[in-house]
Amino acid sequence: AQTVTQSQPEMSVQEAETVTLSCTYDTSESDYYLFWYKQPPSRQMILVIRQEAYKQQNATENRFSVNFQKAAKSFSLKISDSQLGDAAMYFCAYRSAEVQGGSEKLVFGKGTKLTVNP
Amino acid sequence: DTAVSQTPKYLVTQMGNDKSIKCEQNLGHDTMYWYKQDSKKFLKIMFSYNNKELIINETVPNRFSPKSPDKAHLNLHINSLELGDSAVYFCASKGEHPWNEQFFGPGTRLTVL
Numbered sequence: 672a673q674t675v676t677q678s679q680p681e682m683s684v685q686e687a688e689t690v691t692l693s694c695t696y697d698t699s700e701s702d703y704y705l706f707w708y709k710q711p712p713s714r715q716m717i718l719v720i721r722q723e724a725y726k727q728q729n730a731t732e733n734r735f736s737v738n739f740q741k742a743a744k745s746f747s748l749k750i751s752d753s754q755l756g757d758a759a760m761y762f763c764a765y766r767s768a769e770v771q772g773g774s775e776k777l778v779f780g781k782g783t784k785l786t787v788n789p
Numbered sequence: 790d791t792a793v794s795q796t797p798k799y800l801v802t803q804m805g806n807d808k809s810i811k812c813e814q815n816l817g818h819d820t821m822y823w824y825k826q827d828s829k830k831f832l833k834i835m836f837s838y839n840n841k842e843l844i845i846n847e848t849v850p851n852r853f854s855p856k857s858p859d860k861a862h863l864n865l866h867i868n869s870l871e872l873g874d875s876a877v878y879f880c881a882s883k884g885e886h887p888w889n890e891q892f893f894g895p896g897t898r899l900t901v902l
Contacts, residue, residue, distance in 0.1 A: 704888065704889075714898075716893035774839075775837075776834040777834065781829070
């Protein structure tokens, strides 16, 4: 079974600075998808960024980018120019690519709580 | 319009009661899920349904029974509620290939007293 590990329960960053959140995963599959979700205090789960394993190029979405290292099974999230609104729980998630018909499930890490200091 | 909606958003009840949480998606997706987020914020899959058919049942106690009257709805009924059932329950709906991105509802915070 796949597992996702986020080794940083909490992180903090100064406004306008850059922070990197770590995520590693364990899988024997060759193709899969990786996601970062943000959960602010409102508890809504918001997709931040996604990466397909067979694409070498790291995904970017505005101030958010990932460092995907497939061999190391690492998928870190970098937030540049941090804003107060970035404060939230961040979850790394894994999904297999080789299943169909509703059997895809997201496997989540335990989350990293990010605090942004003004 | 809200893509995935859940009712109620908050539910407080006594141990031993039976309660239901409703979920509806207006995205036209075939697959829906229930996830549980415990007090330590850990999110775990409970069930998935594809076109009203149960696909995933992740060793959830049989006091939990999902029901899908049509592919736009996936409700969660919980019998004989226990203190340990207190959690936030999220419904999600799966988008199109290849990303099959899951769109989450706002969550229902269940508190069992």
